[in-house]
Amino acid sequence: MTRNQDRVAVVIGASSGIGRASALRFARHSYRIVLASRDAGTLEVVARETRRLGSPTLIVPTDISDETQVQGLVDAAVSEFGRIDAWVCAASVFAYGRFEDVPADVFRKIIDTNLIGVISSVRAVLPVFRAQGRGGLILVGSVFSKVAAPYTSGYIASKHGLLGFAEALRPELPRGISLSLILPTTIDTPIYQHGANFTGKEVHALPPAVAPERVARAIVRSARRPRRQVVVGQTQRLTIPLQILFPTLFARLTQPALLAIALRKGPVADSDGNVFAPTPESNGISGGWRRRRRIRLASAGLVAASLLAILRVVGARTR
Template sequence: MSKINHLPGSTIVITGASSGAGRAAALEFAKQGCNLVLAARNEAALNEVKAECESLGAQALVVVTDTSESRSMINLANAAIDWQDRIDVWVNNAGVLAAGDFDKMPMAVHEQVIKTNLLGYMNGAHAVLPFFKEQGRGILINNISIGGFLPVPYGAGYTAAKFGLRGWSEALKAELTEFPEIYVCDLFPAFLDTPGIQHAGNHTGKLLKPAPPVYDPARLAQTMVKVAQGPSANTYVGSVSLLLKFGHAVFPELMTKATGFVMRRYLNSADPIPLSDGNVFTTVDYGMSTHGGFGLPGAPKAHRKYIAGALLVGIAAGSLLFFRRFK
Protein backbone atom coordinates (compact mmCIF):
# COMPACT_ATOMS: atom_id res chain seq x y z
CA MET A 1 0.00 0.00 0.00
CA SER A 2 1.43 3.39 -1.00
CA LYS A 3 2.05 5.96 1.67
CA ILE A 4 2.20 9.69 2.15
CA ASN A 5 5.62 9.79 3.75
CA HIS A 6 5.77 13.55 4.23
CA LEU A 7 2.79 15.54 5.51
CA PRO A 8 4.30 19.06 5.51
CA GLY A 9 2.41 21.21 3.00
CA SER A 10 -0.49 18.76 2.70
CA THR A 11 -4.03 20.12 2.92
CA ILE A 12 -6.04 18.52 5.71
CA VAL A 13 -9.78 19.16 6.21
CA ILE A 14 -11.07 18.40 9.72
CA THR A 15 -14.74 18.54 10.67
CA GLY A 16 -15.70 19.01 14.30
CA ALA A 17 -12.42 20.88 14.80
CA SER A 18 -13.72 23.23 17.50
CA SER A 19 -13.28 20.84 20.45
CA GLY A 20 -12.43 17.34 21.57
CA ALA A 21 -10.81 14.90 19.16
CA GLY A 22 -11.15 17.28 16.20
CA ARG A 23 -9.32 20.04 18.03
CA ALA A 24 -6.64 17.59 19.16
CA ALA A 25 -6.26 16.38 15.56
CA ALA A 26 -5.83 19.94 14.29
CA LEU A 27 -2.97 20.49 16.74
CA GLU A 28 -1.27 17.20 15.83
CA PHE A 29 -1.46 17.92 12.10
CA ALA A 30 -0.26 21.47 12.76
CA LYS A 31 2.92 20.03 14.28
CA GLN A 32 3.50 18.32 10.92
CA GLY A 33 3.40 21.64 9.07
CA CYS A 34 0.11 20.96 7.28
CA ASN A 35 -2.34 23.42 5.78
CA LEU A 36 -5.44 23.00 7.91
CA VAL A 37 -9.05 23.66 6.97
CA LEU A 38 -10.96 23.82 10.25
CA ALA A 39 -14.69 23.16 10.11
CA ALA A 40 -17.41 23.31 12.78
CA ARG A 41 -20.42 25.44 13.72
CA ASN A 42 -18.68 27.50 16.43
CA GLU A 43 -16.70 30.26 14.69
CA ALA A 44 -15.21 31.71 17.88
CA ALA A 45 -13.83 28.33 18.95
CA LEU A 46 -12.49 27.67 15.45
CA ASN A 47 -10.60 30.95 15.50
CA GLU A 48 -8.99 29.90 18.80
CA VAL A 49 -7.89 26.62 17.22
CA LYS A 50 -6.61 28.50 14.17
CA ALA A 51 -4.43 30.69 16.39
CA GLU A 52 -3.06 27.63 18.22
CA CYS A 53 -2.25 25.89 14.94
CA GLU A 54 -0.54 28.98 13.53
CA SER A 55 1.55 29.26 16.69
CA LEU A 56 2.85 25.77 15.85
CA GLY A 57 3.91 26.92 12.39
CA ALA A 58 0.94 25.74 10.34
CA GLN A 59 -1.41 27.66 8.08
CA ALA A 60 -5.11 27.42 8.86
CA LEU A 61 -8.41 28.40 7.29
CA VAL A 62 -11.67 28.60 9.25
CA VAL A 63 -14.86 27.55 7.46
CA VAL A 64 -18.06 27.63 9.52
CA THR A 65 -19.83 24.41 8.56
CA ASP A 66 -22.89 22.39 9.48
CA THR A 67 -21.97 18.86 8.43
CA SER A 68 -25.61 17.75 8.44
CA GLU A 69 -26.27 20.05 5.47
CA SER A 70 -24.90 18.79 2.14
CA ARG A 71 -24.57 22.30 0.68
CA SER A 72 -22.49 23.38 3.66
CA MET A 73 -20.12 20.47 3.09
CA ILE A 74 -19.82 21.25 -0.62
CA ASN A 75 -18.93 24.81 0.37
CA LEU A 76 -16.28 23.42 2.74
CA ALA A 77 -14.66 21.32 0.01
CA ASN A 78 -14.73 24.21 -2.45
CA ALA A 79 -13.20 26.57 0.13
CA ALA A 80 -10.32 24.15 0.67
CA ILE A 81 -9.72 23.82 -3.08
CA ASP A 82 -9.90 27.59 -3.61
CA TRP A 83 -7.35 28.05 -0.81
CA GLN A 84 -4.78 25.36 -1.60
CA ASP A 85 -5.92 23.92 -4.94
CA ARG A 86 -6.05 20.39 -3.54
CA ILE A 87 -7.25 18.27 -0.61
CA ASP A 88 -4.94 15.50 0.57
CA VAL A 89 -6.75 14.25 3.68
CA TRP A 90 -10.37 14.69 4.74
CA VAL A 91 -11.19 13.83 8.36
CA ASN A 92 -14.85 13.09 9.06
CA ASN A 93 -15.04 13.67 12.80
CA ALA A 94 -17.97 15.93 13.76
CA GLY A 95 -20.59 14.19 15.85
CA VAL A 96 -23.28 14.74 18.46
CA LEU A 97 -24.83 12.58 21.16
CA ALA A 98 -28.31 12.50 22.67
CA ALA A 99 -29.26 10.25 25.60
CA GLY A 100 -32.66 9.21 26.85
CA ASP A 101 -35.40 6.61 26.53
CA PHE A 102 -35.99 6.05 22.82
CA ASP A 103 -39.76 6.59 22.97
CA LYS A 104 -39.56 9.59 25.29
CA MET A 105 -37.01 11.53 23.28
CA PRO A 106 -38.51 13.61 20.42
CA MET A 107 -38.04 12.03 17.00
CA ALA A 108 -36.60 15.35 15.84
CA VAL A 109 -33.64 14.73 18.17
CA HIS A 110 -33.08 11.19 16.85
CA GLU A 111 -33.28 12.50 13.29
CA GLN A 112 -30.73 15.24 13.88
CA VAL A 113 -28.29 12.84 15.57
CA ILE A 114 -28.49 10.61 12.49
CA LYS A 115 -28.22 13.60 10.13
CA THR A 116 -25.03 14.74 11.84
CA ASN A 117 -23.36 11.43 12.68
CA LEU A 118 -24.26 9.42 9.59
CA LEU A 119 -25.35 11.76 6.82
CA GLY A 120 -22.69 14.26 7.89
CA TYR A 121 -19.95 11.74 7.06
CA MET A 122 -21.70 10.80 3.83
CA ASN A 123 -21.99 14.50 2.94
CA GLY A 124 -18.26 14.88 3.53
CA ALA A 125 -17.33 11.94 1.32
CA HIS A 126 -19.79 13.06 -1.36
CA ALA A 127 -18.20 16.51 -1.40
CA VAL A 128 -14.55 15.45 -1.47
CA LEU A 129 -14.54 12.30 -3.60
CA PRO A 130 -14.87 14.14 -6.94
CA PHE A 131 -11.68 16.05 -6.08
CA PHE A 132 -9.92 12.87 -4.94
CA LYS A 133 -10.83 11.18 -8.22
CA GLU A 134 -9.66 14.18 -10.24
CA GLN A 135 -6.36 14.22 -8.30
CA GLY A 136 -6.06 10.44 -8.54
CA ARG A 137 -5.41 10.13 -4.81
CA GLY A 138 -6.64 11.14 -1.37
CA ILE A 139 -7.33 9.83 2.11
CA LEU A 140 -10.75 9.84 3.77
CA ILE A 141 -10.54 9.22 7.53
CA ASN A 142 -13.78 8.34 9.34
CA ASN A 143 -13.76 8.60 13.14
CA ILE A 144 -16.48 6.02 13.80
CA SER A 145 -15.73 4.88 17.41
CA ILE A 146 -16.32 1.51 19.03
CA GLY A 147 -20.00 2.50 18.94
CA GLY A 148 -19.93 1.06 15.43
CA PHE A 149 -19.82 -2.40 17.01
CA LEU A 150 -21.26 -2.00 20.50
CA PRO A 151 -24.81 -0.69 21.10
CA VAL A 152 -25.29 2.32 23.37
CA PRO A 153 -28.52 1.89 25.35
CA TYR A 154 -30.43 5.15 25.83
CA GLY A 155 -28.56 6.36 22.75
CA ALA A 156 -30.48 4.50 20.06
CA GLY A 157 -30.15 7.25 17.44
CA TYR A 158 -26.41 7.44 18.04
CA THR A 159 -26.11 3.66 17.70
CA ALA A 160 -28.17 3.64 14.51
CA ALA A 161 -25.81 6.22 13.02
CA LYS A 162 -22.61 4.47 14.11
CA PHE A 163 -23.73 1.02 12.93
CA GLY A 164 -24.82 2.65 9.68
CA LEU A 165 -21.46 4.37 9.29
CA ARG A 166 -19.61 1.10 9.44
CA GLY A 167 -21.80 -0.47 6.76
CA TRP A 168 -21.67 2.61 4.54
CA SER A 169 -17.89 2.80 4.77
CA GLU A 170 -17.47 -0.88 3.90
CA ALA A 171 -19.64 -0.38 0.81
CA LEU A 172 -17.61 2.69 -0.15
CA LYS A 173 -14.33 0.80 0.19
CA ALA A 174 -15.62 -1.89 -2.16
CA GLU A 175 -16.81 0.72 -4.63
CA LEU A 176 -13.44 2.49 -4.70
CA THR A 177 -11.25 -0.55 -5.34
CA GLU A 178 -10.71 0.70 -8.90
CA PHE A 179 -9.01 3.80 -7.41
CA PRO A 180 -5.96 2.29 -5.67
CA GLU A 181 -4.63 5.64 -4.43
CA ILE A 182 -7.90 6.68 -2.75
CA TYR A 183 -8.09 5.28 0.77
CA VAL A 184 -11.03 5.04 3.15
CA CYS A 185 -9.72 4.61 6.68
CA ASP A 186 -12.01 3.87 9.62
CA LEU A 187 -10.99 4.56 13.22
CA PHE A 188 -12.59 2.81 16.18
CA PRO A 189 -11.48 4.49 19.40
CA ALA A 190 -12.74 3.47 22.81
CA PHE A 191 -14.32 6.07 25.11
CA LEU A 192 -12.48 9.40 24.96
CA ASP A 193 -11.93 12.11 27.54
CA THR A 194 -13.53 14.89 25.47
CA PRO A 195 -16.22 17.50 26.20
CA GLY A 196 -18.61 15.63 23.88
CA ILE A 197 -20.71 14.19 26.68
CA GLN A 198 -20.99 17.67 28.25
CA HIS A 199 -22.42 18.86 24.92
CA ALA A 200 -24.82 15.92 24.61
CA GLY A 201 -28.55 16.26 24.33
CA ASN A 202 -29.72 14.97 27.69
CA HIS A 203 -33.26 13.64 28.03
CA THR A 204 -32.44 11.32 30.92
CA GLY A 205 -32.74 14.00 33.59
CA LYS A 206 -29.46 12.72 35.06
CA LEU A 207 -25.86 13.94 34.91
CA LEU A 208 -23.99 11.99 32.23
CA LYS A 209 -20.43 10.70 32.49
CA PRO A 210 -18.46 8.41 30.16
CA ALA A 211 -17.89 4.82 31.21
CA PRO A 212 -14.32 4.13 32.31
CA PRO A 213 -11.73 3.76 31.08
CA VAL A 214 -11.52 6.91 28.96
CA TYR A 215 -8.58 7.62 26.70
CA ASP A 216 -6.68 10.82 25.94
CA PRO A 217 -8.03 12.32 22.67
CA ALA A 218 -4.42 13.15 21.77
CA ARG A 219 -3.92 9.41 21.31
CA LEU A 220 -6.63 9.36 18.65
CA ALA A 221 -5.20 12.50 17.06
CA GLN A 222 -1.77 10.91 16.82
CA THR A 223 -3.39 7.86 15.23
CA MET A 224 -5.02 10.10 12.62
CA VAL A 225 -1.61 11.48 11.70
CA LYS A 226 -0.17 7.95 11.43
CA VAL A 227 -3.06 6.85 9.22
CA ALA A 228 -2.53 9.90 7.01
CA GLN A 229 1.13 8.89 6.67
CA GLY A 230 0.36 5.21 6.10
CA PRO A 231 -3.31 4.49 5.27
CA SER A 232 -4.99 1.52 6.96
CA ALA A 233 -8.54 0.34 6.36
CA ASN A 234 -9.44 -0.27 10.03
CA THR A 235 -7.63 0.96 13.14
CA TYR A 236 -8.61 0.31 16.74
CA VAL A 237 -7.48 2.91 19.27
CA GLY A 238 -7.08 1.55 22.79
CA SER A 239 -7.07 -2.04 24.03
CA VAL A 240 -10.60 -1.68 25.37
CA SER A 241 -11.86 -0.98 21.85
CA LEU A 242 -10.79 -4.39 20.58
CA LEU A 243 -11.95 -6.07 23.77
CA LEU A 244 -15.46 -4.64 23.44
CA LYS A 245 -15.62 -5.50 19.75
CA PHE A 246 -14.71 -9.14 20.31
CA GLY A 247 -16.84 -9.36 23.43
CA HIS A 248 -19.93 -8.35 21.48
CA ALA A 249 -19.00 -10.59 18.55
CA VAL A 250 -18.69 -13.67 20.79
CA PHE A 251 -21.42 -12.88 23.34
CA PRO A 252 -23.79 -10.42 21.61
CA GLU A 253 -26.84 -11.06 23.79
CA LEU A 254 -24.84 -11.00 27.01
CA MET A 255 -23.00 -7.80 26.08
CA THR A 256 -26.21 -6.06 25.05
CA LYS A 257 -27.92 -6.96 28.31
CA ALA A 258 -24.83 -5.99 30.29
CA THR A 259 -24.63 -2.53 28.73
CA GLY A 260 -28.31 -1.95 29.49
CA PHE A 261 -27.85 -3.08 33.09
CA VAL A 262 -24.83 -0.83 33.61
CA MET A 263 -26.60 2.20 32.14
CA ARG A 264 -29.76 1.69 34.20
CA ARG A 265 -27.75 1.23 37.37
CA TYR A 266 -25.81 4.41 36.70
CA LEU A 267 -28.90 6.49 35.84
CA ASN A 268 -30.67 5.32 39.00
CA SER A 269 -27.92 6.78 41.16
CA ALA A 270 -26.75 9.78 39.08
CA ASP A 271 -27.40 13.35 40.16
CA PRO A 272 -30.47 15.02 38.63
CA ILE A 273 -30.04 17.63 35.90
CA PRO A 274 -32.46 19.63 33.70
CA LEU A 275 -33.40 18.21 30.31
CA SER A 276 -31.51 19.74 27.40
CA ASP A 277 -30.95 19.34 23.67
CA GLY A 278 -27.28 20.26 24.16
CA ASN A 279 -25.52 20.88 20.86
CA VAL A 280 -27.73 18.60 18.81
CA PHE A 281 -29.39 21.44 16.87
CA THR A 282 -27.08 24.41 17.52
CA THR A 283 -23.57 24.98 18.79
CA VAL A 284 -22.85 25.71 22.45
CA ASP A 285 -20.45 28.20 24.01
CA TYR A 286 -18.91 25.97 26.69
CA GLY A 287 -16.53 23.01 26.86
CA MET A 288 -14.48 23.81 23.75
CA SER A 289 -11.19 22.32 24.94
CA THR A 290 -9.64 19.06 23.77
CA HIS A 291 -10.26 17.28 27.10
CA GLY A 292 -13.42 16.85 29.12
CA GLY A 293 -11.70 16.24 32.45
CA PHE A 294 -13.12 12.72 32.93
CA GLY A 295 -10.05 10.56 32.55
CA LEU A 296 -6.36 10.16 33.12
CA PRO A 297 -4.78 11.60 29.95
CA GLY A 298 -1.32 10.32 29.24
CA ALA A 299 -1.56 7.38 31.63
CA PRO A 300 -2.62 4.37 29.53
CA LYS A 301 -1.33 1.91 32.15
CA ALA A 302 -4.13 3.09 34.43
CA HIS A 303 -6.54 1.32 32.09
CA ARG A 304 -5.04 -2.11 32.67
CA LYS A 305 -7.12 -2.78 35.76
CA TYR A 306 -10.29 -2.20 33.74
CA ILE A 307 -9.07 -4.40 30.90
CA ALA A 308 -8.14 -7.19 33.30
CA GLY A 309 -11.49 -6.92 35.04
CA ALA A 310 -13.39 -7.00 31.76
CA LEU A 311 -11.45 -10.05 30.65
CA LEU A 312 -12.29 -11.87 33.86
CA VAL A 313 -15.96 -10.97 33.47
CA GLY A 314 -15.91 -12.17 29.86
CA ILE A 315 -14.27 -15.46 30.75
CA ALA A 316 -16.69 -16.05 33.61
CA ALA A 317 -19.70 -15.22 31.46
CA GLY A 318 -18.45 -17.42 28.64
CA SER A 319 -17.90 -20.33 30.99
CA LEU A 320 -21.39 -19.87 32.45
CA LEU A 321 -23.01 -19.94 29.02
CA PHE A 322 -20.96 -22.98 28.03
CA PHE A 323 -21.99 -25.02 31.05
CA ARG A 324 -25.63 -23.96 30.73
CA ARG A 325 -25.69 -25.08 27.13
CA PHE A 326 -24.10 -28.47 27.69
CA LYS A 327 -25.24 -29.44 31.18
Protein backbone atom coordinates in the same frame (compact mmCIF):
# COMPACT_ATOMS: atom_id res chain seq x y z
CA MET B 1 5.66 12.22 -3.40
CA THR B 2 4.03 15.24 -1.75
CA ARG B 3 6.03 16.64 1.17
CA ASN B 4 4.21 17.11 4.49
CA GLN B 5 4.49 20.90 4.30
CA ASP B 6 2.67 20.80 0.96
CA ARG B 7 -0.13 18.52 2.16
CA VAL B 8 -3.55 19.84 3.12
CA ALA B 9 -5.77 18.36 5.82
CA VAL B 10 -9.41 19.37 6.18
CA VAL B 11 -10.70 18.63 9.68
CA ILE B 12 -14.47 18.77 10.23
CA GLY B 13 -15.36 18.97 13.91
CA ALA B 14 -12.14 20.85 14.68
CA SER B 15 -13.47 22.94 17.56
CA SER B 16 -13.42 20.21 20.21
CA GLY B 17 -12.42 16.73 21.25
CA ILE B 18 -10.95 14.38 18.66
CA GLY B 19 -11.18 16.91 15.82
CA ARG B 20 -9.37 19.64 17.74
CA ALA B 21 -6.65 17.22 18.88
CA SER B 22 -6.28 16.02 15.28
CA ALA B 23 -5.88 19.55 13.93
CA LEU B 24 -3.02 20.16 16.37
CA ARG B 25 -1.46 16.82 15.45
CA PHE B 26 -1.58 17.64 11.73
CA ALA B 27 0.03 21.01 12.52
CA ARG B 28 2.89 19.27 14.32
CA HIS B 29 3.39 17.24 11.15
CA SER B 30 3.59 20.45 9.07
CA TYR B 31 0.33 20.05 7.15
CA ARG B 32 -1.56 23.06 5.89
CA ILE B 33 -4.89 22.92 7.66
CA VAL B 34 -8.52 23.81 7.01
CA LEU B 35 -10.58 23.98 10.20
CA ALA B 36 -14.33 23.41 10.02
CA SER B 37 -17.07 23.29 12.65
CA ARG B 38 -20.22 25.16 13.59
CA ASP B 39 -18.41 27.41 16.11
CA ALA B 40 -16.49 30.16 14.32
CA GLY B 41 -15.27 31.71 17.57
CA THR B 42 -13.63 28.54 18.82
CA LEU B 43 -12.12 27.88 15.39
CA GLU B 44 -10.27 31.19 15.75
CA VAL B 45 -8.77 29.92 18.99
CA VAL B 46 -7.74 26.61 17.39
CA ALA B 47 -6.29 28.45 14.39
CA ARG B 48 -4.06 30.50 16.67
CA GLU B 49 -2.73 27.24 18.09
CA THR B 50 -2.08 25.63 14.70
CA ARG B 51 -0.47 28.78 13.31
CA ARG B 52 1.75 28.97 16.39
CA LEU B 53 2.92 25.50 15.42
CA GLY B 54 3.82 26.82 11.97
CA SER B 55 0.87 25.60 9.88
CA PRO B 56 -0.92 27.90 7.43
CA THR B 57 -4.55 27.63 8.51
CA LEU B 58 -7.89 28.47 6.92
CA ILE B 59 -11.11 28.72 8.94
CA VAL B 60 -14.41 27.76 7.27
CA PRO B 61 -17.41 27.67 9.66
CA THR B 62 -19.43 24.66 8.52
CA ASP B 63 -22.40 22.62 9.66
CA ILE B 64 -21.71 19.18 8.20
CA SER B 65 -25.45 18.50 7.98
CA ASP B 66 -25.82 21.38 5.47
CA GLU B 67 -24.80 20.20 1.98
CA THR B 68 -24.36 23.74 0.67
CA GLN B 69 -21.98 24.63 3.49
CA VAL B 70 -20.01 21.42 2.95
CA GLN B 71 -19.58 22.15 -0.75
CA GLY B 72 -18.46 25.63 0.22
CA LEU B 73 -15.86 24.07 2.50
CA VAL B 74 -14.44 21.98 -0.34
CA ASP B 75 -14.36 24.98 -2.67
CA ALA B 76 -12.70 27.20 -0.05
CA ALA B 77 -10.01 24.62 0.71
CA VAL B 78 -9.11 24.15 -2.97
CA SER B 79 -9.21 27.90 -3.62
CA GLU B 80 -6.86 28.62 -0.71
CA PHE B 81 -4.41 25.74 -0.96
CA GLY B 82 -4.96 24.21 -4.41
CA ARG B 83 -5.51 20.66 -3.18
CA ILE B 84 -6.90 18.43 -0.42
CA ASP B 85 -4.91 15.43 0.79
CA ALA B 86 -6.74 14.32 3.93
CA TRP B 87 -10.47 14.72 4.56
CA VAL B 88 -11.21 14.07 8.24
CA CYS B 89 -14.81 13.77 9.45
CA ALA B 90 -14.69 13.98 13.25
CA ALA B 91 -17.94 15.86 13.89
CA SER B 92 -20.45 13.97 16.04
CA VAL B 93 -23.42 14.74 18.25
CA PHE B 94 -24.84 12.45 20.90
CA ALA B 95 -28.00 11.84 22.92
CA TYR B 96 -28.65 9.63 25.93
CA GLY B 97 -32.20 8.45 26.54
CA ARG B 98 -34.73 5.75 25.84
CA PHE B 99 -35.66 5.74 22.16
CA GLU B 100 -39.22 6.85 22.93
CA ASP B 101 -38.00 9.67 25.19
CA VAL B 102 -35.61 11.24 22.69
CA PRO B 103 -37.54 13.81 20.59
CA ALA B 104 -37.79 12.95 16.91
CA ASP B 105 -36.01 16.14 15.83
CA VAL B 106 -33.05 15.35 18.12
CA PHE B 107 -32.82 11.80 16.78
CA ARG B 108 -33.01 13.06 13.20
CA LYS B 109 -30.28 15.67 13.78
CA ILE B 110 -27.96 12.97 15.14
CA ILE B 111 -28.47 10.91 11.98
CA ASP B 112 -28.11 14.00 9.78
CA THR B 113 -24.84 15.00 11.46
CA ASN B 114 -23.12 11.69 12.15
CA LEU B 115 -24.18 9.80 9.03
CA ILE B 116 -25.91 11.78 6.26
CA GLY B 117 -23.59 14.75 6.72
CA VAL B 118 -20.51 12.57 6.52
CA ILE B 119 -21.83 10.84 3.40
CA SER B 120 -22.61 14.20 1.78
CA SER B 121 -19.12 15.46 2.60
CA VAL B 122 -17.55 12.41 0.95
CA ARG B 123 -19.68 13.03 -2.13
CA ALA B 124 -18.45 16.64 -2.20
CA VAL B 125 -14.73 15.90 -1.88
CA LEU B 126 -14.43 12.82 -4.12
CA PRO B 127 -14.37 14.83 -7.39
CA VAL B 128 -11.33 16.70 -6.03
CA PHE B 129 -9.59 13.45 -5.14
CA ARG B 130 -10.36 11.96 -8.55
CA ALA B 131 -8.99 15.04 -10.31
CA GLN B 132 -5.82 14.85 -8.20
CA GLY B 133 -5.53 11.08 -8.60
CA ARG B 134 -5.10 10.68 -4.86
CA GLY B 135 -6.54 11.59 -1.46
CA GLY B 136 -7.45 10.08 1.88
CA LEU B 137 -10.88 9.83 3.49
CA ILE B 138 -10.64 9.43 7.27
CA LEU B 139 -14.01 8.87 8.90
CA VAL B 140 -14.41 8.72 12.67
CA GLY B 141 -16.85 6.01 13.66
CA SER B 142 -16.92 4.37 17.07
CA VAL B 143 -16.65 1.02 18.79
CA PHE B 144 -20.44 1.50 18.67
CA SER B 145 -20.13 0.96 14.92
CA LYS B 146 -19.75 -2.72 15.83
CA VAL B 147 -21.56 -3.18 19.15
CA ALA B 148 -24.81 -1.87 20.60
CA ALA B 149 -26.03 -0.61 23.94
CA PRO B 150 -29.33 0.81 25.20
CA TYR B 151 -30.10 4.51 25.73
CA THR B 152 -27.98 5.63 22.75
CA SER B 153 -30.02 4.36 19.80
CA GLY B 154 -29.59 7.41 17.58
CA TYR B 155 -25.84 7.53 18.00
CA ILE B 156 -25.46 3.78 17.52
CA ALA B 157 -27.69 3.78 14.43
CA SER B 158 -25.55 6.54 12.92
CA LYS B 159 -22.26 4.79 13.68
CA HIS B 160 -23.46 1.39 12.44
CA GLY B 161 -24.59 3.14 9.28
CA LEU B 162 -21.19 4.77 8.87
CA LEU B 163 -19.47 1.38 9.06
CA GLY B 164 -21.78 -0.02 6.39
CA PHE B 165 -21.24 2.99 4.16
CA ALA B 166 -17.46 2.78 4.48
CA GLU B 167 -17.34 -0.93 3.73
CA ALA B 168 -19.62 -0.51 0.70
CA LEU B 169 -17.77 2.50 -0.70
CA ARG B 170 -14.18 1.33 -0.29
CA PRO B 171 -14.17 -1.22 -3.17
CA GLU B 172 -15.56 1.45 -5.51
CA LEU B 173 -12.66 3.84 -4.95
CA PRO B 174 -9.89 3.96 -7.55
CA ARG B 175 -6.27 3.29 -6.73
CA GLY B 176 -4.76 6.29 -4.95
CA ILE B 177 -7.90 7.16 -2.99
CA SER B 178 -8.06 5.54 0.43
CA LEU B 179 -10.72 5.24 3.11
CA SER B 180 -9.76 4.68 6.74
CA LEU B 181 -12.40 4.15 9.43
CA ILE B 182 -11.32 5.09 12.96
CA LEU B 183 -13.23 3.29 15.72
CA PRO B 184 -12.59 4.94 19.11
CA THR B 185 -13.81 3.44 22.36
CA THR B 186 -14.73 5.84 25.19
CA ILE B 187 -12.65 8.96 24.64
CA ASP B 188 -12.01 11.69 27.20
CA THR B 189 -13.87 14.51 25.43
CA PRO B 190 -16.65 16.91 26.50
CA ILE B 191 -19.31 15.07 24.47
CA TYR B 192 -20.74 13.36 27.56
CA GLN B 193 -21.22 16.56 29.56
CA HIS B 194 -22.68 18.51 26.66
CA GLY B 195 -24.55 15.98 24.54
CA ALA B 196 -28.33 15.72 24.70
CA ASN B 197 -29.71 14.00 27.79
CA PHE B 198 -33.23 12.68 28.25
CA THR B 199 -32.55 10.16 31.03
CA GLY B 200 -33.19 12.33 34.08
CA LYS B 201 -29.73 11.36 35.35
CA GLU B 202 -26.19 12.68 35.09
CA VAL B 203 -24.22 11.22 32.19
CA HIS B 204 -20.74 9.85 32.83
CA ALA B 205 -18.25 8.40 30.36
CA LEU B 206 -17.97 4.62 30.45
CA PRO B 207 -14.43 3.97 31.67
CA PRO B 208 -11.63 3.63 30.95
CA ALA B 209 -11.56 6.87 28.94
CA VAL B 210 -8.78 7.17 26.38
CA ALA B 211 -6.93 10.41 25.67
CA PRO B 212 -8.19 12.12 22.48
CA GLU B 213 -4.58 12.59 21.44
CA ARG B 214 -4.34 8.82 20.91
CA VAL B 215 -7.17 9.01 18.39
CA ALA B 216 -5.50 12.01 16.76
CA ARG B 217 -2.31 9.98 16.33
CA ALA B 218 -4.29 7.21 14.64
CA ILE B 219 -5.94 9.74 12.32
CA VAL B 220 -2.67 11.35 11.24
CA ARG B 221 -1.04 7.94 10.77
CA SER B 222 -3.99 6.93 8.58
CA ALA B 223 -3.48 10.04 6.46
CA ARG B 224 0.11 8.95 5.84
CA ARG B 225 -0.39 5.15 5.79
CA PRO B 226 -4.06 4.31 5.26
CA ARG B 227 -5.62 1.42 7.16
CA ARG B 228 -9.04 -0.12 6.64
CA GLN B 229 -10.11 0.08 10.29
CA VAL B 230 -8.35 1.26 13.44
CA VAL B 231 -9.81 0.59 16.89
CA VAL B 232 -8.42 2.99 19.52
CA GLY B 233 -8.69 1.77 23.11
CA GLN B 234 -7.59 -1.65 24.28
CA THR B 235 -10.06 -2.52 27.06
CA GLN B 236 -13.39 -1.77 25.40
CA ARG B 237 -12.35 -3.32 22.09
CA LEU B 238 -13.04 -6.63 23.87
CA THR B 239 -16.75 -5.80 23.65
CA ILE B 240 -16.65 -6.54 19.91
CA PRO B 241 -15.89 -10.28 20.18
CA LEU B 242 -17.95 -10.53 23.37
CA GLN B 243 -21.09 -9.36 21.59
CA ILE B 244 -20.43 -11.74 18.70
CA LEU B 245 -19.76 -14.76 20.91
CA PHE B 246 -22.29 -14.10 23.68
CA PRO B 247 -24.96 -11.75 22.26
CA THR B 248 -27.68 -12.57 24.81
CA LEU B 249 -25.38 -12.27 27.79
CA PHE B 250 -23.85 -9.09 26.40
CA ALA B 251 -27.30 -7.52 26.06
CA ARG B 252 -28.14 -8.49 29.64
CA LEU B 253 -24.96 -6.92 30.98
CA THR B 254 -24.99 -3.62 29.11
CA GLN B 255 -28.17 -2.16 30.59
CA PRO B 256 -27.22 -2.63 34.27
CA ALA B 257 -23.67 -1.51 33.49
CA LEU B 258 -24.89 1.72 31.93
CA LEU B 259 -27.29 2.38 34.79
CA ALA B 260 -24.60 1.71 37.39
CA ILE B 261 -21.74 3.63 35.80
CA ALA B 262 -22.83 5.93 32.97
CA LEU B 263 -26.22 7.14 34.24
CA ARG B 264 -26.06 8.09 37.91
CA LYS B 265 -27.53 10.60 40.36
CA GLY B 266 -30.30 12.98 39.46
CA PRO B 267 -32.83 14.29 38.83
CA VAL B 268 -31.46 16.18 35.83
CA ALA B 269 -33.60 18.27 33.49
CA ASP B 270 -33.94 17.13 29.88
CA SER B 271 -31.64 18.97 27.48
CA ASP B 272 -30.82 18.84 23.77
CA GLY B 273 -27.25 19.87 24.64
CA ASN B 274 -25.16 20.86 21.65
CA VAL B 275 -27.12 18.81 19.12
CA PHE B 276 -28.59 21.84 17.35
CA ALA B 277 -26.05 24.51 18.22
CA PRO B 278 -22.52 24.54 19.66
CA THR B 279 -21.94 25.55 23.25
CA PRO B 280 -18.63 27.30 24.05
CA GLU B 281 -18.10 25.27 27.21
CA SER B 282 -18.22 22.04 25.17
CA ASN B 283 -15.30 22.97 22.95
CA GLY B 284 -12.25 21.76 24.86
CA ILE B 285 -10.20 18.72 23.93
CA SER B 286 -10.62 16.86 27.21
CA GLY B 287 -13.73 16.22 29.28
CA GLY B 288 -11.72 15.47 32.41
CA TRP B 289 -12.83 11.83 32.59
CA ARG B 290 -9.36 10.32 32.86
CA ARG B 291 -8.86 12.06 36.20
CA ARG B 292 -11.80 10.28 37.78
CA ARG B 293 -10.09 7.36 39.49
CA ARG B 294 -13.21 6.02 41.17
CA ILE B 295 -14.89 5.47 37.85
CA ARG B 296 -11.85 3.63 36.52
CA LEU B 297 -11.92 1.33 39.54
CA ALA B 298 -15.62 0.71 38.98
CA SER B 299 -14.81 -0.22 35.40
CA ALA B 300 -12.33 -2.84 36.53
CA GLY B 301 -15.00 -4.35 38.77
CA LEU B 302 -17.51 -4.38 35.94
CA VAL B 303 -15.09 -6.07 33.55
CA ALA B 304 -14.24 -8.68 36.19
CA ALA B 305 -17.91 -9.36 36.89
CA SER B 306 -18.65 -9.62 33.18
CA LEU B 307 -15.85 -12.09 32.60
CA LEU B 308 -16.96 -14.16 35.60
CA ALA B 309 -20.50 -14.29 34.24
CA ILE B 310 -19.24 -15.36 30.83
CA LEU B 311 -17.06 -18.07 32.35
CA ARG B 312 -20.06 -19.39 34.26
CA VAL B 313 -22.12 -19.54 31.07
CA VAL B 314 -19.33 -21.28 29.19
CA GLY B 315 -18.86 -23.70 32.07
CA ALA B 316 -22.57 -24.50 32.14
CA ARG B 317 -22.56 -25.17 28.39
CA THR B 318 -19.67 -27.61 28.65
CA ARG B 319 -21.11 -29.62 31.54
